[in-house]
Every structure is written in C-alpha cells, then in structure tokens.
Amino acid sequence: MPPSTALSPISQLRQAFSPLTLAGCVFALLLAVPVLVVAGSLLVGGTGETWAHLADTVLAEFILNTLIMVLGVGLGVALLGVACAWLTTMTEFPGRRFFEWALVLPMAMPAYVLAYVYTDFLQFVGPLQTGLREFFGWSRADYWFPDVRSVGGACVMFSLVLYPYVYMLARAAFLERAGSLTEAGRAAGLDPWACFWRISLPLARPAIIAGVSLALMETLADFGTVSYFAVQTFTTGIFRAWFSLGDRLAAAQLAAALLGCVALILLLEKASRGRARHSAGPRARPGKRAVLRGWAALGAIAACTGPLLAGFGLPAGLLLRMAFKDGDSQLGSRYLELVHNSVLLAAVTALCAVLLAVLLGYAARLARSRIPAVLNRLVGLGYALPGSVIAVGVLIPMTRLDQWLASAIQQVTGHSPGLLLTGGIAALVYAYLVRYLTVALGTVESGLARITPSMDEAARSLGQGRSATLRRVHWPLLRGSLLTAGLLVFVDVMKELPATLVMRPFNFDTLATQAYTLASDERLSEAATASLAIVLAGLLPVILLSRRISRAR
Missing domain, CATH: 1.10.3720.10 (MetI-like)
Structure with missing residues (x-):
C-alpha cells in the first residue's frame, strides 16, 4: 500500500x-x-471491631446456612426439574400436553411471597394444623409438625419456585439430543430406566448444571425469604452490617464475599459445561415417547402435579382467599x-x-x-x-x-x-x-x-x-x-x-416492600393483596413463555 x-x-x-x-x-x-x-x-482494610463482632457471633452461621441452602436447593431443583422434563419429553401419559407448559407457572411466584403464604397455611393456628386437630381430636402435645420457618423450609420454598430453570433447559436438551439416541438404546435392549441413566442424563448434564446454577444464583440473591424465616445468610448479614452496625465497608466486604460465591458457581458451571461437550450432530430427531398406562401413568401425573400444585396452584388459591376474605x-x-x-x-x-x-x-x-x-x-x-x-x-x-x-x-x-x-x-x-x-x-x-x-x-x-x-x-x-x-x-x-x-x-x-413490611409484622392476610398483584404481574412473561413452549412441541 x-x-x-x-x-x-x-x-x-x-x-x-x-x-x-x-x-x-x-x-x-x-x-x-x-x-x-x-x-x-x-x-x-476494614474495621477490625466489626469483623471481630461478626466472626464471634454470626459469621460461621452465615457460611453454614449458605452452604446448606446451596446444597439443598441444588438437589431440590435438579430432582424436580429433571424428573418433570424427562416425563413430559420422553413419555406419553394423560395430561402431558398441559403439564409441559403449565410446569413453568411457578416462576411467576416470588420465593418471599411463597414463604408468606405457606407460613400462614402451616402455622399452628393455620388452616392445615387446625383441620388436623379438629379431625383427629388432637391437642398441641399430641403431634409434631415441622417448622416451615427454618433453613429446610427456605430450601423447599426456593426449590418450588426455581425448578423451572432446570425444567426448561433439561427439556430442551432432551428434545434436541436424547430422542433418537434413546430409541437406539431401547433397540439395543436397554430398559427405560437404563436409557435415562446411561443416555438421556449424560447428554442433558450441561443443560442441567446451567439450570441449577441459575437457581443457585437466585437463591444467593434472595433477601425476603431468608429474612422472614430468620435464616442468617450473607444477604441478611449485609443488611445487618449496614443498618444495625453502621459499617458500610464491612457491608461491602460481606458483599464481596457473596460475589465470590456467585463467581465460584459461574466458574464451576463453565468448567462442567466445558468437560461435558456431548453432541448428537445436527438437531436430533425427537424419539418416540414411551406410552405409560395404569399405575405408571398415575405416578407420572402425580410427579408433575406435585410441583405445579405446591409451587403455584395452592399458593395462588390461598392468596386469593386471603385477599378477598x-x-x-x-x-x-x-x-x-x-x-x-x-x-x-x-x-x-x-x-x-x-x-x-x-x-x-x-x-x-x-x-x-x-x-x-x-x-x-x-x-x-x-x-x-x-x-x-x-x-x-x-x-x-x-x-x-x-x-x-x-x-x-x-x-x-x-x-x-x-x-x-x-x-x-x-x-x-x-x-x-x-x-x-x-x-x-x-x-x-x-x-x-x-x-x-x-x-x-x-x-x-x-x-x-x-x-x-x-x-x-x-x-x-x-x-x-x-x-x-x-x-x-x-x-x-x-x-x-x-x-x-x-x-x-x-x-x-x-408493592414488594409493602408485602415484606406487613408480613414481617405478622399481618399476613393484609400482605396478600400486594403479593397477589406481584404474582399477577409475573404471570405475563410466564404465559408468553408457556405459549412458546407449547408451540415448540
């Protein structure tokens, strides 16, 4: 030039x-x-006084509760999401077409709203325990009932509203990769259970890990649920350091620790995805679904109804009842x-x-x-x-x-x-x-x-x-x-x-802060109106997503 x-x-x-x-x-x-x-x-360099106080009182609890929730929610969303995705993709049973899009609906229910609803429903004076006492003639000393406001209860709440992340990604992986290969496995003499473990699950593993990672990031980001359940995590610790102790630097350093947890999850997800590069070539032909009958069909219906009912149907009905009552x-x-x-x-x-x-x-x-x-x-x-x-x-x-x-x-x-x-x-x-x-x-x-x-x-x-x-x-x-x-x-x-x-x-x-404030004051019925408005707003994109899933059958 x-x-x-x-x-x-x-x-x-x-x-x-x-x-x-x-x-x-x-x-x-x-x-x-x-x-x-x-x-x-x-x-x-932070203020040693604040860090010494946190280390002596709640820092170990922050770490332990966070680890328990990561493990519990990760296992919960994986079990629910993979099971529902495999049933609606690889099998045929009554109601499958309804479940394949309806199982996304719990995404419209924020975890903290679910926590408010189930606390009101499951508490000692709530409808469930009251009905049990009246039906069996029990007194308080005659039975034991689990406390939903606990680390385990928080894991259940998160699992019920976040499993659709795993469900959608795993279902897409089953549709695109596992169908024709599963047919080849069946022709080679493998039963459906063996095909799932040896073909479908390995092929969908990168998608499952990606969905679990999204659910875990949402879990770490939550404040309303863990705060209402009095579960000490890094998120509640940030609020405590900022507002109770008045130390913004300590709050920022706790936030940096939480940021490190998120970065670790992202790195693990990327590493797992990099090691699990399965390919079926071009877009695979969807395989023929196994037809379920009798008890197997009833089991599939129950497995899909449970997460949908617990994560959306029952809480939505309870919100409507509380809001109108x-x-x-x-x-x-x-x-x-x-x-x-x-x-x-x-x-x-x-x-x-x-x-x-x-x-x-x-x-x-x-x-x-x-x-x-x-x-x-x-x-x-x-x-x-x-x-x-x-x-x-x-x-x-x-x-x-x-x-x-x-x-x-x-x-x-x-x-x-x-x-x-x-x-x-x-x-x-x-x-x-x-x-x-x-x-x-x-x-x-x-x-x-x-x-x-x-x-x-x-x-x-x-x-x-x-x-x-x-x-x-x-x-x-x-x-x-x-x-x-x-x-x-x-x-x-x-x-x-x-x-x-x-x-x-x-x-x-x-609406979100109003629902949180009223629920924190134990005014759960009054919090129902704001919570219901939030859920109705969340239904809009979920319905669009459900229609897209239905069209992509």
Whole structure:
C-alpha cells in the first residue's frame, strides 16, 4: 500500500471507535462500576471491631446456612426439574400436553411471597394444623409438625419456585439430543430406566448444571425469604452490617464475599459445561415417547402435579382467599400509591433498559473491535449479583458523588441542594439497570443475530447511514424482541426486594416492600393483596413463555 494511503493510528482508532461504539463503551463502564466497587472493597482494610463482632457471633452461621441452602436447593431443583422434563419429553401419559407448559407457572411466584403464604397455611393456628386437630381430636402435645420457618423450609420454598430453570433447559436438551439416541438404546435392549441413566442424563448434564446454577444464583440473591424465616445468610448479614452496625465497608466486604460465591458457581458451571461437550450432530430427531398406562401413568401425573400444585396452584388459591376474605386494610388511596410507585419504577427502568440494550447491542454489532462485546459481557455479570450487593456497590460511589455535587452547588449558590441522586429514584433505577440490563441485552442481541448482514449492506447501498439503518430496518424487525425485553425487565423490577429496601427514598414504598413490611409484622392476610398483584404481574412473561413452549412441541 502506498504510504500516502496508509491510515494513521488516530484514523485507525476513529474507525475502530465510532461515536456509537464509544457511547456504548462509556455506558457499559458506568454499569460495571458497582461490581468494581464491591470487588475493590477487599483491597481496603476494614474495621477490625466489626469483623471481630461478626466472626464471634454470626459469621460461621452465615457460611453454614449458605452452604446448606446451596446444597439443598441444588438437589431440590435438579430432582424436580429433571424428573418433570424427562416425563413430559420422553413419555406419553394423560395430561402431558398441559403439564409441559403449565410446569413453568411457578416462576411467576416470588420465593418471599411463597414463604408468606405457606407460613400462614402451616402455622399452628393455620388452616392445615387446625383441620388436623379438629379431625383427629388432637391437642398441641399430641403431634409434631415441622417448622416451615427454618433453613429446610427456605430450601423447599426456593426449590418450588426455581425448578423451572432446570425444567426448561433439561427439556430442551432432551428434545434436541436424547430422542433418537434413546430409541437406539431401547433397540439395543436397554430398559427405560437404563436409557435415562446411561443416555438421556449424560447428554442433558450441561443443560442441567446451567439450570441449577441459575437457581443457585437466585437463591444467593434472595433477601425476603431468608429474612422472614430468620435464616442468617450473607444477604441478611449485609443488611445487618449496614443498618444495625453502621459499617458500610464491612457491608461491602460481606458483599464481596457473596460475589465470590456467585463467581465460584459461574466458574464451576463453565468448567462442567466445558468437560461435558456431548453432541448428537445436527438437531436430533425427537424419539418416540414411551406410552405409560395404569399405575405408571398415575405416578407420572402425580410427579408433575406435585410441583405445579405446591409451587403455584395452592399458593395462588390461598392468596386469593386471603385477599378477598381479609385483604389490605389500606386498599384505598394507599394501595393506589403503591401500585403507582411500583409501575413507575418498573416502566422507567424497562424503557431505559431497552434503549441501553439497543445501544450496546448495536454498538457491538457495528464495532471493528471486540472491546464493546467484552464490555457487554462484563455488564452481563450484574444479573448474577444479588440486589443487596448491587445496592452496596451503587450507594458507596453515588453517596460520594452526591456529597461532592452538593458541596460544589453550595459554594456557587450559597444554598445546599440536599441529596440530588440518592434522595430520589435515580439511584434506584441505576441499581435496577445494573441488575437487569442483561435480560434486555440478551433478548436484543438474539433479535439482532436474526438480522443478516446483507440487510445492512442493502441499506448502505441505498445511501442509508447507521442511524437511518437502525431506525428504518432494524427497529421494525426488533419490535417483538424489544417488547419482550421490556416486559421481562418490568416484571423483574416489580418483584425486586433487597435493592428497593436499601435504596428507596424516604416514605417511598412499592408493592414488594409493602408485602415484606406487613408480613414481617405478622399481618399476613393484609400482605396478600400486594403479593397477589406481584404474582399477577409475573404471570405475563410466564404465559408468553408457556405459549412458546407449547408451540415448540
């Protein structure tokens, strides 16, 4: 190439980083700040007094309870998810077509709502124990009943609402890989049980491990369930260090420890997936289902009905009964205010998430460098972080920025403006974006992947620039994906509890915080109205997901 036509380093940099790519990188870095702040807290020496107090009192309990929940929930979701996926995929029994999509419905039920419902149902004065005493004529000393408000009870709650992660991924693996190979195993003389252990399960193992990892990250992120059950975990410890002990650095370091647990789960999932690369070549032909009759069919129906009834049917019915029988005494203007606050936060966050997802996804698509794609993966780590961890990572830098802004404005005007960022909903929306942007980003990237590069080339050949191509070509093709992304983020924000509890402005409540407050005060019937509204909002994406599963039969 002649020297006169060679591009200078600055020109090469301008080509690699267009204004759109640069904007995407800037926003991605801003969204990664909370993760970096929490990780950086490990490099700062903490107050030995707080750590000594935690080590002498509850730190060992944090670690033990967290390990028990990881093992218990991992085993529970694996058993429920794999069993239901294998039955609905590899066998034929009455009601199979109903169960194959209905088994996803427990995803609409937040774990903390399930905890409130079952506490009311299973407590000593609840309907179940009262009915047992009346039927058998027992007194309190005549029988023993397990306490749902325990570590074991928390494991059961999480397993009932999180098993659909394993169910969906395992079912997809069984459909795509195990069908025709299972037929070959049956032809070789293997019985159905041997085919499951020797063919289906090994082929689906990477998908099962991925589903279990998602369930465990949601378990570690929970605050409402473990707090209500008085189970001491890292999440409750973060709240205790922040609010009871007043030590933000200790809270950040506890958050960093929890972040390490999440990172370990992700590394184990990736390592297991890397070691278990089974392939059936092209998309495998679904095998012929084994027809179940008699007791076998009844057993399959019972195995699928149990998780669906315990995880969705019974709690939804109990919520409806409590809401219509007792309900919230503040159902009037106060309830409308709660709905307004929840919808406002969810709508603003969903809109911002969709716009940012389009920016980041489009910037990575057009960039000649891999840096935007790498930064998008860094942003994606936010979804693996608990809301309490993100709240710590947001509040520390935002508080310092707020103080600097207030000081600067006071020096110029002579008046203190107060808290500009942390005193309103801006910091809360920022925390939501850090937590849930990856949901929208993944949906948008999937939509962009279906748009071939030839469409971009055709638009450029007609004289359309990048912005015009996005507006006239990509945007109409992405509308379905954008609507799905916005809906998913909207529902996630409606259910979010720990970040909202930490970062909400003064005298600002949502449906989630109202349900938590009333349940914490043992006003479970009054908490039913807000809890039911959260569940109804969560049903929207679950129904869409169920319809997609049904169409993909």
